[in-house]
Amino acid sequence: MRRLAKGWVKPAALGAFLLACALTLAYAGSGTQESSRVPKPNVTTAKGEKCVEDTEYMRKNHMKLLRHHRITAVHEGDNQKTDKYSIVNCVNCHASAKDNSVTGPGDFCQSCHAYAAVKITCFECHSSKPSGSPPAFHPAVSQGPLNKTTRATMMRYQAYHGRLPNLDAGFNAKDVAGVIR
Amino acid sequence: MQTVFRELEGKSSTYYGLLGGLGLLALLGLFAAYQMEHHGHIITGMTNQVVWGIPHVFAVFLIVAASGVLNVASIATVFGKQFYKPLAPLSALLAIALLAGGLMVLMLDLGRADRLIVAMTHYNFKSVFAWNVFLYTGFFTLSAIYIWTMMDRKVAAFNKPVGFAAFFWRLSLTTGTGSIFGFLVARQAYDTALLAPMFIIMSFCYGLAVYLLVLMAAYSWSKRPLGDLVIRRLKNLLGVFIAAVLYFVAVYHLTNFYFTRQHEFERFILLDGGIYTLLFWIGQILLGGVVPLILLYAPATRQSRSAIASACLLVVLGGLAQMYVTIIGGQAFPLQMFPGMIESSSFFDGVIHPYVPSLPETLLGLGGVAVAGAMVVFAIKILRFLPESLDDPAVTLSHKAD
Amino acid sequence: MSDFDTYRRRFMGGVLGVAATAALPAGVLFWQTAQGEVKDGPPASDKVRWGMLVDTTKCGTGCDACVRGCDQENGLSGDTSPTSPQWIRKVQVSNPRTGYSFSLPMMCQHCEEPPCVDVCPTGASFKRADGIVLVDRHLCIGCRYCMMACPYKARSFIHQPVTDQLAEVPRGIGCVESCTFCVQRIDAGKQTTACQDACNAEGHQAIYFGNLKDPDSEISRRLASYRSQEVLASLNLHTGVRYEGI
Numbered sequence: 001m002r003r004l005a006k007g008w009v010k011p012a013a014l015g016a017f018l019l020a021c022a023l024t025l026a027y028a029g030s031g032t033q034e035s036s037r038v039p040k041p042n043v044t045t046a047k048g049e050k051c052v053e054d055t056e057y058m059r060k061n062h063m064k065l066l067r068h069h070r071i072t073a074v075h076e077g078d079n080q081k082t083d084k085y086s087i088v089n090c091v092n093c094h095a096s097a098k099d100n101s102v103t104g105p106g107d108f109c110q111s112c113h114a115y116a117a118v119k120i121t122c123f124e125c126h127s128s129k130p131s132g133s134p135p136a137f138h139p140a141v142s143q144g145p146l147n148k149t150t151r152a153t154m155m156r157y158q159a160y161h162g163r164l165p166n167l168d169a170g171f172n173a174k175d176v177a178g179v180i181r
Numbered sequence: 182m183q184t185v186f187r188e189l190e191g192k193s194s195t196y197y198g199l200l201g202g203l204g205l206l207a208l209l210g211l212f213a214a215y216q217m218e219h220h221g222h223i224i225t226g227m228t229n230q231v232v233w234g235i236p237h238v239f240a241v242f243l244i245v246a247a248s249g250v251l252n253v254a255s256i257a258t259v260f261g262k263q264f265y266k267p268l269a270p271l272s273a274l275l276a277i278a279l280l281a282g283g284l285m286v287l288m289l290d291l292g293r294a295d296r297l298i299v300a301m302t303h304y305n306f307k308s309v310f311a312w313n314v315f316l317y318t319g320f321f322t323l324s325a326i327y328i329w330t331m332m333d334r335k336v337a338a339f340n341k342p343v344g345f346a347a348f349f350w351r352l353s354l355t356t357g358t359g360s361i362f363g364f365l366v367a368r369q370a371y372d373t374a375l376l377a378p379m380f381i382i383m384s385f386c387y388g389l390a391v392y393l394l395v396l397m398a399a400y401s402w403s404k405r406p407l408g409d410l411v412i413r414r415l416k417n418l419l420g421v422f423i424a425a426v427l428y429f430v431a432v433y434h435l436t437n438f439y440f441t442r443q444h445e446f447e448r449f450i451l452l453d454g455g456i457y458t459l460l461f462w463i464g465q466i467l468l469g470g471v472v473p474l475i476l477l478y479a480p481a482t483r484q485s486r487s488a489i490a491s492a493c494l495l496v497v498l499g500g501l502a503q504m505y506v507t508i509i510g511g512q513a514f515p516l517q518m519f520p521g522m523i524e525s526s527s528f529f530d531g532v533i534h535p536y537v538p539s540l541p542e543t544l545l546g547l548g549g550v551a552v553a554g555a556m557v558v559f560a561i562k563i564l565r566f567l568p569e570s571l572d573d574p575a576v577t578l579s580h581k582a583d
Numbered sequence: 584m585s586d587f588d589t590y591r592r593r594f595m596g597g598v599l600g601v602a603a604t605a606a607l608p609a610g611v612l613f614w615q616t617a618q619g620e621v622k623d624g625p626p627a628s629d630k631v632r633w634g635m636l637v638d639t640t641k642c643g644t645g646c647d648a649c650v651r652g653c654d655q656e657n658g659l660s661g662d663t664s665p666t667s668p669q670w671i672r673k674v675q676v677s678n679p680r681t682g683y684s685f686s687l688p689m690m691c692q693h694c695e696e697p698p699c700v701d702v703c704p705t706g707a708s709f710k711r712a713d714g715i716v717l718v719d720r721h722l723c724i725g726c727r728y729c730m731m732a733c734p735y736k737a738r739s740f741i742h743q744p745v746t747d748q749l750a751e752v753p754r755g756i757g758c759v760e761s762c763t764f765c766v767q768r769i770d771a772g773k774q775t776t777a778c779q780d781a782c783n784a785e786g787h788q789a790i791y792f793g794n795l796k797d798p799d800s801e802i803s804r805r806l807a808s809y810r811s812q813e814v815l816a817s818l819n820l821h822t823g824v825r826y827e828g829i
Contacts, residue, residue: 229666229669367733
């Protein structure tokens with residue numbers, strides 16, 4: 001102990017350790033390295049020709065846009081049909097054709113976020129499916145005491161959405177499992 | 182003669198066993214919290230009718246006791262009773278530990294515990310909970326500085342001002358804790374200004390009971406002398422506080438008897454509330470009040486250490502019962518939206534709301550207690566909180582007669 | 584003081600220094616995460632105050648069309664277990680001394696002086712400019728204090744993960760929710776709530792909804808002509824929901 005109290009040994013060791021950490025991080029952060037374990041993000045859209053803003057802008061600022069917008073949307077009101085920054089409209093365009101979601105494996109939001117290892121919590125509350133999607137549980141399952149028959153459920157669905165549900169979509173609750181937990 | 186403070190030896194198997202046991206209980210509590218966060222509160226017994234359950238019973242008890250346990254130090258610093266000076270560092274340590282345990286339970290029970298950063302950056306200053314963020318943080322800081330002024334001779338001059346600040350701070354804090362309930366106009370159990378001073382008196386009572394228990398345990402297990410003088414003064418003080426709590430409870434219920442619209446609620450708590458009636462009369466009044474008073478003052482038992490320790494333990498249990506009746510009993514009784522009418526609905530209007538504590542939430546509550554305990558057990562080993570000796574000659578010599 | 588003590592003191596000092604330096608960028612990062620700047624958007628206006636009038640004389644005892652309508656509009660399951668959310672419920676009230684009984688739908692009363700807003704520590708429970716009391720789920724930490732404070736037991740807590748929410752009505756685990764006066768419809772320009780539409784579809788026409796600040800709206804005209812009351816009027820909360828016949 002007394003020997004270690006000598007002036008320079010400890011700070012030098014600490015400095016060397018920190019330098020090693022910094023170099024490792026810099027190496028890991030250098031963009032040209034590609035890991036084969038994590039698939040490159042898939043940035044396709046299912047609908048529409050282009051986004052409400054251009055891609056580079058969105059890449060850098062989509063989080064800021066969402067953060068700005070969610071405050072005004074909640075506190076001042078938000079017409080989900082016309083507001084171009086509404087998350088509902090993001091999902092409406094970006095939901096994949098395959099599983100009708102933005103958070104399934106390989107889907108729009110999930111793929112970049114998994115690649116960057118940034119957890120999204122938006123879809124714990126927000127639906128990851130476009131407006132008008134049937135709920136994740138099969139409509140034939142009773143939604144409560146009144147919906148006693150499949151036919152009654154289907155009729156309610158049609159009355160509300162204006163069309164019958166697409167039962168071939170093949171979606172299930174696992175759609176949201178990849179990113180949420 | 183200066184009191185000599187010394188760290189605990191802390192090498193015995195009892196010590197490590199205690200620390201390990203408390204650590205294990207704390208881990209179980211953390212695991213329970215993880216399960217609650219992952220699966221949601223559906224795994225607990227809390228519902229849309231009884232929204233605050235066992236975790237809150239433990240948390241509020243710990244927070245109330247934390248504020249009160251600092252009383253011992255305040256008596257030394259604020260009220261100038263030099264006799265209590267050697268007892269002060271442990272008091273401040275317990276304050277920090279109990280508050281930490283209570284807050285841990287509260288924060289882990291949140292529906293979105295991951296949003297604590299939001300709670301610390303967005304404030305609605307009309308809410309007692311928002312004040313509490315500052316009151317509790319300030320309490321930690323003041324208690325830590327208080328300990329520093331007690332232990333470091335270079336800053337001992339600040340002991341008195343910091344002691345005063347801590348005293349007034351914790352009065353505000355406990356008023357705030359009582360007002361969490363007192364400000365609620367919605368429920369018949371709350372909606373009274375009496376709850377704030379009642380919580381202050383309860384804090385004195387539970388805090389001193391915990392202090393005495395920890396003191397007796399620490400000295401007995403570390404084989405340090407603890408004289409009768411110290412015990413006698415503390416237990417007499419505890420008796421006064423127990424009587425004061427009983428007074429406040431009596432005033433609360435007697436006033437309710439005067440308001441006809443409160444009669445149904447009083448009937449529920451005092452007569453036909455099942456578990457709540459049981460906990461009130463047997464837990465809170467009998468075991469938490471009357472029996473400890475007898476044990477502390479009756480000639481047959483007042484000299485016996487085991488009787489005094491039992492009295493302290495009963496006060497703690499009675500305090501938990503009091504919290505259960507107040508917090509959960511207050512929610513179990515239905516809201517009266519149409520006074521005098523009979524209500525019924527699919528949302529359990531008009532009926533007593535059932536509540537059964539589940540394992541995860543009980544483990545979480547106990548985990549908080551364990552964390553507080555582990556902090557104390559650890560701290561008294563690494564820093565000098567405990568006087569080497571508190572036997573009668575040592576305490577008599579360390580102060581002038583007061 | 585021994586060499587060891589000196590070493591210990593310097594070590595502690597060094598550790599604290601490193602910790603403080605590391606805490607700074609972490610703190611900035613966390614602070615940034617918690618913030619968001621406000622941008623101008625289409626605001627809800629305080630020239631409007633949304634309100635509801637329920638004529639309980641037209642409200643059928645066995646009927647719960649309003650509840651079904653709300654469930655469908657907002658994606659609720661309709662379950663009535665103690666942990667299931669219920670934004671609106673039918674309450675049967677009877678006077679044990681006179682024998683008179685009636686029923687009414689009970690939901691968030693959208694008070695002018697909401698107790699839930701007063702007690703919310705983060706300001707998540709708030710009153711919008713147009714009088715609708717909402718929970719900002721981005722700020723809600725799930726402490727349930729608002730549920731304790733509400734005199735109408737209007738709020739529900741979500742006890743488990745939600746995966747089947749509607750796109751228009753985000754709801755998720757760990758937050759508190761209540762009737763929103765169908766704010767997603769109001770902001771899109773509709774002027775009726777789902778419960779009102781369902782009640783009208785059943786033919787009872789017991790629910791009126793509209794702008795209380797507009798003296799020519801149907802609800803204002805009716806409020807001026809017929810006697811109506813707030814539930815727990817003595818609390819002076821000046822609720823946005825009023826009832827006839829209670």
